[in-house]
Amino acid sequence: MEQLYLYIAIILSAIIIVMLSIAVVYYRRKLNKCKTALVRCINENIEMREKLPEYELPHFIGRDDITPEEFTNIIHNILKRLLYVFTFYHMI
Secondary structure, X not given: OHHHHXXXXXXXXXXXXXXXXXXXXXXXXXXXXXXHHHHHHHHHHHHHHHHOOHHHOOOOOOOOOOOHHHHXXXXXXXXXXXXXXXXXXXXX
8 A cells, every 4th residue: 555655656746847847848948039039129229229319318327238148148047036936936
């Protein structure tokens, strides 16, 4: 009888591992699509900013423009932290 419980626990844990792996792959692909959309949006905004006259451009004192790669790295880190927060939230 104890072996039956052990087999059930092993099968359930294997199913959970497979489901979590599928979720990780799904959200990783979704994150990559989001990154490409952000880079496209940034590039479009940079092109639009170049078309504006200089007096209409926003001026920030002491701030340099960030590159699209830096922006996507920032968003990637934020989304990664949010993923960990939601994972721990669902565990509770």
